[in-house]
Amino acid sequence: MPELPEVETVRCQLHDRLAGRVIRGVQILRTGREFPAGEEFVARVAGRRIAAVERRAKVLVWRLDSGDVLLGHLKMTGKFLFVASEYLPTKHDCLIFDIDGQSVVWSDVRRFGYLRVHDTDETAHILSLYGPEPLETSAKDLAERLLTPQTRKIKAALLDQTTIAGIGNIYADEACHRAGIRPMRRLSTLTAADRLRLAEEIRIVLAESLAQKGTSSNDYVDTDGERGGFLSLLRVYGRTNEPCRTCQTSITKIVLGGRGTHYCSKCQK
DNA sequence: ACATATTCCTGGGGGC
DNA sequence: TGCCCCCAGGAATATG
Numbered sequence: 559m560p561e562l563p564e565v566e567t568v569r570c571q572l573h574d575r576l577a578g579r580v581i582r583g584v585q586i587l588r589t590g591r592e593f594p595a596g597e598e599f600v601a602r603v604a605g606r607r608i609a610a611v612e613r614r615a616k617v618l619v620w621r622l623d624s625g626d627v628l629l630g631h632l633k634m635t636g637k638f639l640f641v642a643s644e645y646l647p648t649k650h651d652c653l654i655f656d657i658d659g660q661s662v663v664w665s666d667v668r669r670f671g672y673l674r675v676h677d678t679d680e681t682a683h684i685l686s687l688y689g690p691e692p693l694e695t696s697a698k699d700l701a702e703r704l705l706t707p708q709t710r711k712i713k714a715a716l717l718d719q720t721t722i723a724g725i726g727n728i729y730a731d732e733a734c735h736r737a738g739i740r741p742m743r744r745l746s747t748l749t750a751a752d753r754l755r756l757a758e759e760i761r762i763v764l765a766e767s768l769a770q771k772g773t774s775s776n777d778y779v780d781t782d783g784e785r786g787g788f789l790s791l792l793r794v795y796g797r798t799n800e801p802c803r804t805c806q807t808s809i810t811k812i813v814l815g816g817r818g819t820h821y822c823s824k825c826q827k
Numbered sequence: 828a829c830a831t832a833t834t835c836c837t838g839g840g841g842g843c
Numbered sequence: 844t845g846c847c848c849c850c851a852g853g854a855a856t857a858t859g
Binding site: 829830831832833834835836837838839840842843 | 854
């Protein structure tokens, strides 16, 4: 699932190869509820120069020279792919950009993702709703975000993008394991030391995964179709009934807030 | 004001 | 081979 490390990997590749180049053409192949691209979308995007590709939370932010902004969210299966000019679209491809001769495909099997154009003010508002960026915020400040509401379960707090931005199901479970904390505990049960430890581990696991270009547990690939390298370094996510890498205890999987949740019953208290 | 459940969507895997 | 059912999940929306 694309979370902060995966989206940042994609952002970096998009920015490096597209910043300063012009969107010469837009071919719409398939629209949907979250991707209602029509004539207005094409009119606002075609002919525009890409000033920069940024990221906020799990959202890709394509800044155009017109002041308009393309906001892209990969959700589960969204992908931006650099492909050859003779590329034959698949049935899941939604759109193909021609960016100074480079074909870039927006593809999304499950159609949860979105790619929309907004003006500067709308963009600022949308992005202002997210919580702090974990890699650009001190552990001390992140820890303060984990104080309230006290009755909330830790896992739910970590998945809430307004609490801290960019964490998803994989890194929520991984951070809890590294911090030695069970994800179903309420925030009220955390000591100040627990909160700081959890905040530190969030930063560490995200940075370590980013260094490996993210985790490909299922569908995620980068703009070249390459998988991330962090899967083999996961400690609990997707390792149900496998031995804990620390104590050999079998990893437990439960459902928490409708999400598969993995933890070690011995290492995590 | 809070927590929890449902919804969107499709491919893949298990069971038979 | 194929059919049915369930599962994966981010985040908006609905319900309790």
